[in-house]
Amino acid sequence: MKRKFLTCLLASLALFNFGFEPNADASVAGARLRAYEIAAKMRAAGYTFVDGSSGLLRKGEISGLIKASLIKGNTYALVAGGCEDAYDVDVIVYDENGNVIGEDSDTAPVAVVENITPAWTGDFFVRVRMYDCTSNGAHYVLLLGRK
Amino acid sequence: MKHPRFPSLRLAVLLALCCAAPVEAATGDKAAPPLTLEQRNDASAKVIVPLSADIFNALDQLDKDVNWRALVDYTAQGGAREKSSYPDNALKALNLGVRVADAFIAIQAKDAAALRSLSNTLVSLAQPLGVSEEIVGARETIERNARAGDKWPTVRDNVVALQEKVRTELEDQKRADEAVLVVVGGWLQGLHLVTKALSGNDYNADAATVLRQVSLVQSLQTQLDGLSAETKNLPVIQAILADLPEIAKLTAVGQNEPVSKANVEQLYKVSSRLAAAIMKG
Numbered sequence: 001m002k003r004k005f006l007t008c009l010l011a012s013l014a015l016f017n018f019g020f021e022p023n024a025d026a027s028v029a030g031a032r033l034r035a036y037e038i039a040a041k042m043r044a045a046g047y048t049f050v051d052g053s054s055g056l057l058r059k060g061e062i063s064g065l066i067k068a069s070l071i072k073g074n075t076y077a078l079v080a081g082g083c084e085d086a087y088d089v090d091v092i093v094y095d096e097n098g099n100v101i102g103e104d105s106d107t108a109p110v111a112v113v114e115n116i117t118p119a120w121t122g123d124f125f126v127r128v129r130m131y132d133c134t135s136n137g138a139h140y141v142l143l144l145g146r147k
Numbered sequence: 148m149k150h151p152r153f154p155s156l157r158l159a160v161l162l163a164l165c166c167a168a169p170v171e172a173a174t175g176d177k178a179a180p181p182l183t184l185e186q187r188n189d190a191s192a193k194v195i196v197p198l199s200a201d202i203f204n205a206l207d208q209l210d211k212d213v214n215w216r217a218l219v220d221y222t223a224q225g226g227a228r229e230k231s232s233y234p235d236n237a238l239k240a241l242n243l244g245v246r247v248a249d250a251f252i253a254i255q256a257k258d259a260a261a262l263r264s265l266s267n268t269l270v271s272l273a274q275p276l277g278v279s280e281e282i283v284g285a286r287e288t289i290e291r292n293a294r295a296g297d298k299w300p301t302v303r304d305n306v307v308a309l310q311e312k313v314r315t316e317l318e319d320q321k322r323a324d325e326a327v328l329v330v331v332g333g334w335l336q337g338l339h340l341v342t343k344a345l346s347g348n349d350y351n352a353d354a355a356t357v358l359r360q361v362s363l364v365q366s367l368q369t370q371l372d373g374l375s376a377e378t379k380n381l382p383v384i385q386a387i388l389a390d391l392p393e394i395a396k397l398t399a400v401g402q403n404e405p406v407s408k409a410n411v412e413q414l415y416k417v418s419s420r421l422a423a424a425i426m427k428g
Contacts, residue, residue: 048304050311053193065182065192069363072356072403073205090177096361096402098182105177120403121205121359125182125192146201 027083028054031141034110035081039143042114047077047145057130058137066126068144070118077114077145078102080128086138088131096122105131114145194366196330199248199337200307202357203255206341211354213344215256221343222249225426228264231271233428237378240317240325241425243272244332247310252340254303259293262302266290276325278316285309324378327370331387332425334367338394339422342415355405358414364395383424390417 031054039049053066070076082089091111093102101124102113111128118124128140206213222228228249233239246268253261266286273279289305292298310333317326338358345355368391371384378384394417397410406414 043304046300048307050198050307051315052195065186065189066195067192067362067366068195069197069360071197071201071205073208074201075208092179094182096187098184098187100179100181103179105179121357122402123187123361123363125187127179129179131177144195146204 028139028141030083031081031086031139033081034083035079035141035143038079038081038110038112039145042077042079042112042145045114046147047114048147049077049079049143049145052078052126052142052144053128054139054141055128056137056139057128057133059130059133059135061130061137063128063140063142066128066142068124068126069122070116070124072118072121074118074146076116076118077112077147078116078126079143079145080111081141081143082109082130082133083139085134085136086130086140087133089138089140090129090131091142092127092129094125094127096120096124098125105129107132194363196334196363196367197337198251198307198310199333199340200251200254200303202337202341203251204303205357206344206354207255209354209357211344211351213255213349215252216258218252218340218344219256219258219261222252222340223261227426228261229268230426230428231268233272235381236276236322236325237328237381238383238425238428239272239275240328241332241383242428243269243276243313244329244334245336245422245425246272247306247313247329248333248336248340250306251303254293254299254306257296257299259290259296262293263290273313276317276322277320278313281312281316282309285312324374327374328378331367331371335387335418335421335425338414339418342411342418345411346415347412350408350411352405355407355411356403358398358406358411359400359402359404360395360398364391364398367391368395383428386424387421390421393417 055063057063078091078093080089080091086109088107089109089111090105091113092100093113095101102116104111104113128142130138233242246265250262250265253265266289270279270282273282285305289302292302292305314326314329371388397414398406400406
């Protein structure tokens with residue numbers, strides 16, 4: 001009887017997940033607003049920001065790889081803002097060899113990695129992690145700043 | 148004897164686990180592991196193309212003594228600064244990218260007059276692409292800050308923001324070809340002007356490290372390959388596509404190694420030929 005109940009419960013969960021499509025109510029605009037609020041404060045330090053990427057992630061999901069060609073001599077910053085449904089957004093930056101060179105994994109809906117000074121001109125990689133958000137998922141916007 | 152309920156239980160558990168898993172789930176531990184070679188070679192990665200302003204700024208930061216004034220004069224040769232009449236939107240988009248790169252040179256040289264002239268050309272080029280409102284709106288702010296004489300970093304911010312606005316507006320209007328060509332035109336003119344600045348006796352090994360490329364050229368080639376057939380068959384696009392493999396080869400150096408003087412000279416030759424083809428139309 002107990003096993004039958006468990007079977008039904010798990011099957012229901014499976015069916016629920018089959019139909020699950022992330023459909024966050026909050027918008028990219030909310031995520032952009034949060035990201036640009038931080039970016040505006042960083043302008044005083046000389047950074048100029050442009051949109052890098054945006055998307056929708058479920059809780060615990062990590063974005064696809066974002067590749068940026070960074071130029072030696074410049075100083076870069078990355079800001080990721082989550083929308084109203086995001087509780088904890090992280091940014092991870094890797095060099096061309098795949099090594100982690102910067103990470104913001106604080107518990108906050110906005111993540112910042114700044115003062116990236118590439119030792120050489122080349123490909124750098126960025127990923128955004130939606131560590132915690134509502135069950136519907138949440139949007140993020142990633143900004144790339146340079147000075 | 149097998150229990151008859153076991154297969155359905157196992158199937159249910161498997162389905163629940165598989166369907167709940169995201170594309171790539173984070174582990175409980177927040178420390179990120181390094182990327183594998185396979186991950187780094189992911190062809191589906193979104194690519195952020197550097198702005199031409201980034202490469203000019205890097206030269207300044209590396210203490211390369213660039214004669215920006217001479218480059219402003221160079222970009223004005225043959226009436227290139229004012230020319231805005233082109234037979235198709237592809238050429239207009241390419242030239243829009245080129246003139247934005249020229250505007251960054253004018254900013255580096257703190258030349259308000261050149262910037263004003265370029266902004267007029269930008270408006271003319273943008274009108275048929277449906278993005279002139281963005282430029283007209285930003286032009287007044289840019290010119291006012293340029294006239295102030297001590298707000299050049301703000302002017303640079305204004306032009307970066309304008310460039311982004313034009314690109315996103317083109318994408319929003321489903322003008323995908325033109326959005327790609329504005330980026331390609333700007334990148335090519337950046338390459339052209341930096342190699343001009345580093346040619347001959349002005350070669351500087353440290354500064355030549357900024358020309359290194361790993362996968363950017365390949366990414367631009369992929370974007371150009373994805374243009375509509377009508378655009379892709381234009382002679383100027385075919386010329387760019389034909390030269391990109393050589394540019395990739397000339398800029399492929401090791402980490403922190405400079406592009407050699409001979410390769411800088413050849414890059415200048417190739418990029419100036421392409422820039423001339425774009426501007427001539």
